[in-house]
Amino acid sequence: xxxxxxxxxxxxxxxxxxxxxxxxxxxxxxxxxxxxxxxxxxxxxxxxxxxxxxxxxxxxxxxxxxxxxxxxxxxxxxxxxxxxxxxxxxxxxxxxxxxxxxxxxxxxxxxxxxxxxxxxxxxxxxxxxxxxxxxxxxxxxxxxxxxxxxxxxxxxxxxxxxxxxxxxxxxxxxxxxxxxxxxxxxxxxxxxxxxxxxxxxxxxxxxxxxxxxxxxxxxxxxxxxxxxxxxxxxxxxxxxxxxxxxxxxxx
Amino acid sequence: xxxxxxxxxxxxxxxxxxxxxxxxxxxxxxxxxxxxxxxxxxxxxxxxxxxxxxxxxxxxxxxxxxxxxxxxxxxxxxxxxxxxxxxxxxxxxxxxxxxxxxxxxxxxxxxxxxxxxxxxxxxxxxxxxxxxxxxxxxxxxxxxxxxxxxxxxxxxxxxxxxxxxxxxxxxxxxxxxxxxxxxxxxxxxxxxxxxxxxxxxxxxxxxxxxxxxxxxxxxxxxxxxxxxxxxxxxxxxxxxxxxxxxxxxxxxxxxxxxxxxxxxxxxxxxxxxxxxxxxxxxxxxxxxxxxxxxxxxxxxxxxxxxxxxxxxxxxxxxxxx
Numbered sequence: 257x258x259x260x261x262x263x264x265x266x267x268x269x270x271x272x273x274x275x276x277x278x279x280x281x282x283x284x285x286x287x288x289x290x291x292x293x294x295x296x297x298x299x300x301x302x303x304x305x306x307x308x309x310x311x312x313x314x315x316x317x318x319x320x321x322x323x324x325x326x327x328x329x330x331x332x333x334x335x336x337x338x339x340x341x342x343x344x345x346x347x348x349x350x351x352x353x354x355x356x357x358x359x360x361x362x363x364x365x366x367x368x369x370x371x372x373x374x375x376x377x378x379x380x381x382x383x384x385x386x387x388x389x390x391x392x393x394x395x396x397x398x399x400x401x402x403x404x405x406x407x408x409x410x411x412x413x414x415x416x417x418x419x420x421x422x423x424x425x426x427x428x429x430x431x432x433x434x435x436x437x438x439x440x441x442x443x444x445x446x447x448x449x450x451x452x453x454x455x456x457x458x459x460x461x462x463x464x465x466x467x468x469x470x471x472x473x474x475x476x477x478x479x480x481x482x483x484x485x486x487x488x489x490x491x492x493x494x495x496x497x498x499x500x501x502x503x504x505x506x507x
Numbered sequence: 508x509x510x511x512x513x514x515x516x517x518x519x520x521x522x523x524x525x526x527x528x529x530x531x532x533x534x535x536x537x538x539x540x541x542x543x544x545x546x547x548x549x550x551x552x553x554x555x556x557x558x559x560x561x562x563x564x565x566x567x568x569x570x571x572x573x574x575x576x577x578x579x580x581x582x583x584x585x586x587x588x589x590x591x592x593x594x595x596x597x598x599x600x601x602x603x604x605x606x607x608x609x610x611x612x613x614x615x616x617x618x619x620x621x622x623x624x625x626x627x628x629x630x631x632x633x634x635x636x637x638x639x640x641x642x643x644x645x646x647x648x649x650x651x652x653x654x655x656x657x658x659x660x661x662x663x664x665x666x667x668x669x670x671x672x673x674x675x676x677x678x679x680x681x682x683x684x685x686x687x688x689x690x691x692x693x694x695x696x697x698x699x700x701x702x703x704x705x706x707x708x709x710x711x712x713x714x715x716x717x718x719x720x721x722x723x724x725x726x727x728x729x730x731x732x733x734x735x736x737x738x739x740x741x742x743x744x745x746x747x748x749x750x751x752x753x754x755x756x757x758x759x760x761x762x763x764x765x766x767x768x769x770x771x772x773x774x775x776x777x778x779x780x781x782x783x784x785x786x787x788x789x790x791x792x793x794x795x796x797x798x799x800x801x802x803x804x805x806x807x808x809x810x811x812x813x814x815x816x817x818x819x820x821x822x823x824x825x826x827x828x
Contacts, residue, residue: 265600273588276629341584345645348549349601350573506551 259355266346266359267366270333274367284329285374288322292379295441304443305474315379316467317440319372319395320460323402324435326371328427330364331410335420347506357501361407361494368403369396376471387473394470394479401486402463408493415497415504440464444476459489508557510543510709517543519709520557525687525702527652530679532700533689534795536811540709541689542581545655548687549578562652574602577646577684581657583638587631591622591641594630595648602649609648616644620674636667643674647684654678656688660695672698691807693795703795705802707810712802721793725751727767728797729774729790730759735783743777756806761797 274281295318296311303309337343346356376395380386410427417423437444437451438460444452455461466482469475475482510518518540525531533541546552548561550569564571585594592613599609617623620640630638639659646654659675660668676699679686690696696703697717704714713720726749737755744750744762749770751763764770767790778785793801800806805813 261603262601265597269586269589269597272593273586276588340587341580341582342586343584344551344578344580345584345598346601348551348573348576348578349598350570350603351601352570506546 259352262349262351262355263359263362266356267363270360270363270367274370280329281371284326285322285371285378287325288318288375289378291321292318292375304446308472308474312384312472313468314441315376315384316471317438317464318379319375319399319467320402320438320440320464321435322371322375323368323399323463324406324431324460326368327364327403327406328410328431330360330367330407331414331427332420332423333364334360334411334414335418335423338418339420344506353502354498357411357498358494360411361404361497364407364410365400365403368407369399372399372403387471391470391473394483395467398463398466398470398483398486401483401490402460404490405459405486405493408490408497411497412493412500415500434458434460437461438464439476459486462486462489508544508547508554508559510540510547510552511555517709518547518554521706521709521711523704523711523714525653525685527685528679528683530675530686530699530701531688532696532703533687533706534691534693534696534700534703534799535689535706536691536807538811539691539706541691541706542657544706545578545657545687545689549573549576549655574649575652577649577651577654579639579642579646579654579656579659581661581689583642585630585638585642585645588629590627590629591617591633592626594641595645598645598648604649612648612650613644616647619647619678620644636663636670639663639667639671640674643671647678647682650682651684653685653687656686658689658691660690660692668695675699691811693799693807697795705799707799707803713798717795720795720798724763724793724797724801726763726765726793727790728793729762729764729767729771729788731762731774731778731785732759732787733778733783733785735760735778735781739781739783740777743781744774747773752801754800754804756800756804756809761800763793763797763801 292314295314299310304313334343337346386392413423413426437455437458439455440460444455444461447455462477462482462485465475465477466479466486469479469482508518509516509520521544533544535541543552547554547559548566550566550572559566561572562575566572586597589597595613595616596609599612604612617626620643622637622640622644625633625637630641633641643656643659656675660671663671672695675686675688678684688699700717702714702716703720704711706712715723737753737760740760741753744753749765751765754761762774771788771790775785796806803810
């Protein structure tokens with residue numbers, strides 16, 4: 257009964273916390289922006305795709321990175337809530353666990369989206385040309401799908417463990433391979449052929465490719481394929497996350 | 508109910524019932540199983556075996572129970588990045604209250620715990636006592652039928668503790684909330700609770716009102732700071748009909764004696780005869796501490812030390828590095 261309201265309330269809480277921690281916002285955006293600045297200037301003479309210079313090529317990749325990083329923060333926040341005891345307050349409330357997991361995913365995805373849009377805005381200020389409003393709308397949808405997928409992964413890991421440092425370790429171990437194998441910084445065709453199947457198993461590959469299709473107009477797969485794969489992955493991972501969260505111990 | 512963690516029996520077939528409107532206490536040392544009991548009653552854990560009912564519903568039907576109880580955890584469970592009022596609002600929404608209800612109730616509970624003027628301050632800037640009071644207020648937001656308090660005054664200064672005791676008493680009397688609390692402070696159980704269950708090593712060893720528990724010891728307590736083992740003393744005083752029990756703890760020997768003041772000289776004579784050194788004598792009416800010693804053979808402090816040993820030994824056996 258109060259399920260949908262609970263999703264909204266948990267979302268609202270994340271928004272309030274987000275708005276009150278400017279340093280966290282800055283920190284989450286700073287690293288991708290540094291990557292963007294260094295890569296775009298350092299590789300300014302490089303062009304992987306005819307007609308697309310590197311500083312344009314890299315923007316969707318960096319947005320993908322920012323989505324990945326802010327999604328891991330959402331998993332981390334579950335562990336912090338457990339650490340500070342607030343998770344118990346949530347768990348003892350008469351709300352089904354599934355809605356609690358969904359509320360977290362909704363809150364985290366919104367924050368990831370805002371940060372991704374922040375990166376896009378900064379890129380535009382530095383000369384990234386948008387193709388039109390439709391492209392931005394498509395990008396927003398893709399960003400939501402990507403962050404929902406990775407937040408769900410974070411929730412699953414957070415449901416299975418209580419150790420914050422261990423979580424950080426596992427996440428770091430996952431984040432960088434996911435990032436570099438996604439085609440964010442270079443086209444996947446440059447990688448040896450035996451690595452490529454791994455790249456196609458990386459959801460971020462479709463995210464970055466889709467963002468390129470939407471924002472740059474050049475991609476490996478058609479946009480509908482990227483979006484379709486991401487929608488399936490996101491749906492499956494959200495269900496899994498809800499399941500694992502439901503099963504995880506409350507105290 | 509019984510609760511086992513990986514073969515470790517945290518609760519061993521404990522049984523009790525609490526009447527509507529009662530102020531009931533679970534008294535025992537750390538590690539006795541008090542928090543586990545509350546976690547099971549508040550649906551956060553499932554008992555390994557046994558049945559538990561709260562407000563007429565089995566704790567297995569979680570949501571029915573959850574909406575009828577308020578829980579104040581041992582460790583703070585507030586969101587420090589929200590204000591006091593926002594913490595209350597969050598709680599109210601989660602419990603399906605309407606906005607107008609939330610406004611009315613949060614005003615009322617904030618007044619009750621005297622935090623009205625701090626309501627819009629971030630909880631991170633609250634003192635320990637204020638956090639505690641806010642948590643109690645939050646536990647009352649949705650007008651629960653049963654309020655669980657896990658060590659409500661743990662780590663608070665004496666003044667705040669007194670304050671919280673008064674709130675809890677007032678709540679129970681005026682708002683008619685059934686309250687179940689855990690504590691390892693004897694004076695807390697004594698001051699607050701209508702009935703107390705003494706719990707030790709996962710078992711309830713005694714259950715009654717504090718006054719009756721004290722009466723059940725059967726006399727005054729004479730404590731001698733003296734040498735000699737429990738068995739030696741007991742043997743020497745075997746013939747004394749006025750002696751109810753002897754126990755040794757914390758370096759003193761306690762004698763439960765009818766009309767204690769009359770028998771001190773005799774105890775001293777016995778000590779002299781056996782050659783035991785006596786360095787001080789005190790006589791007092793039995794306290795809950797004496798009740799605890801009477802039923803478990805140890806003081807709460809000693810019991811805590813030994814249960815830590817027990818946990819450590821268990822950890823050594825099971826998590827050998």
